[in-house]
Amino acid sequence: MKQDIDLKAIYVPSEDVVAREIEGELIIVPIVAGIGDGLDDLLTLNETGKAIWDQLIQKKQLSEIIELLKKQFKSAAEKIEQDVYGFVKELLKRGILKMQSPRS
Amino acid sequence: MKGIRSPFVIRKTRQQHPLWRKRQPLLSQLDIELTERCNNNCIHCCINLPAANRSTRIRELDTTQWESILRQAADLGALTVRFTGGEPLLRKDFPDLYIIARKLGLKVLLFTNARLIDAKLAHLFIRIPPLERIEVTVFGLTRKSYETVTKVHGSFLEFQKGVRLLEENRIPFIIKGVYLPANADEVNQIEAWAAALPWMEHPPDFSLLMELRGRRDSPAKNRSLLKLRSSPETAVTFMRRHEKKNMPGMASFCERFVGIKGDILFSCGAGTGGCVDAYGRWQPCLSLRHPDLTYDLLKGSLEDALTRHFPTLKGMKAQNPDFLQRCARCFLRGLCEQCPAWSWSEHGNLDTPVEYLCQIAHAWAHHLGILAAGEKSWEIQDASQRIISWAKNRSSIQGNREGKSPGKK
Known part of the structure; x- marks a missing residue:
């Protein structure tokens, strides 16, 4: 799972979606075709997803985000890493995130 | 997004799940009447003005003014904007307004007669889907019945062309009708067509009560409307x-x-949304144009209309x-x-x-x-x-x- 994700990279929301925070709920609205084709459907994130997203939009490196989340949550370090990798991979696949730039 | 199996991304259907865990946003949907002008001259219509009516056109809000209202709606939490009219596609800047709304993260619900849907617009709807089904009003299924209602020569062919473009490009749309003597014999056929459309979840709605003109501007037109009532x-x-x-x-x-x-x-749902007319006046709903109940958005804001002006109506x-x-x-x-x-x-x-x-x-x-x-x-x-x-x-x-x-x- 980890092989496609670059720890030194910065991942940001794609221009093909608009993320809107409304009354504490993060709503992801697809702009272009192919991201969310369910007509009346809206995409939201669960709490873990939201915590990772909040860090991603601050344009931090993935490794930095993992370290921050390890300090913030009591879960096992390995579980946090898995969640971040899983989340980024999932959202990349759906076109919701894109890699902005790998940092050297 | 069918078949989401992600532990992180949750697919929420508005009808199935409560969208908001804490409280509703101030505004959930905004109706925008982009123009009162229409390219049809329907015998039953309570709003339409001639398409080429210059004095009406120059009073309408411009693109920048609409952009400001759309931005305010998004800031207040609206998820959907309904573009209606008149015929909203008469606005030359419709594609711009549509893109602005979608880029603000708003879903767009379009009410149209489909006559002005061309290949370019169809392509736009494919590239940037409205995320709501387009609603097309059907006035008849033959040239005779359709144009008896619209009173515009050639309108039926244009309607057919527009609908064909939607169908061929698989752009989700639903149809609705108006029950009139001219098309009364075609209701079954309209319903059969609707049943064959993949996006219809229930039989089409038909208007049949013939509302009078909300502008109270034409006693002659009102007399004609009264004659059409069943x-x-x-x-x-x-x-x-x-x-x-x-x-x-x-x-x-x-x-x-x-x-x-x-x-x-006001025992209706008025107050959870609202409508903006073509000239920037906020109204409690699409039909209610009583001047004392409207609010000039060019001199104020949507937030002010909803928080200060509207609650007074609720207690009336x-x-x-x-x-x-x-x-x-x-x-x-x-x-x-x-x-x-x-x-x-x-x-x-x-x-x-x-x-x-x-x-x-x-x-x-x-x-x-x-x-x-x-x-x-x-x-x-x-x-x-x-x-x-x-x-x-x-x-x-x-x-x-x-x-x-x-x-x-």
């Missing part, structure tokens, strides 16, 4: 055409929505003695369209009962067996008991039809 009995017969299918739900509907509402004027009470004698004591208000907007367009005030609506509600209640012939709902002393007994009776009839008995699962 009798209350015909209206009920038309509404009954899916009775077998709809009747099981009718008993629970009546239990929930039929009841005495007293002298409150009827004064009209006829309303207090009848509507305030009537338990059929769930079956009746009576509302301030109808009173405004018919009588120029907010609380004069609209006789036609009263007649339809009574005819409907009589047909359902809620009222006996000649009974007036406001004269019934035991209204709640009447509804409860009626609903129980309906459920028992339905249960017997389905072979159920009270102890049988």
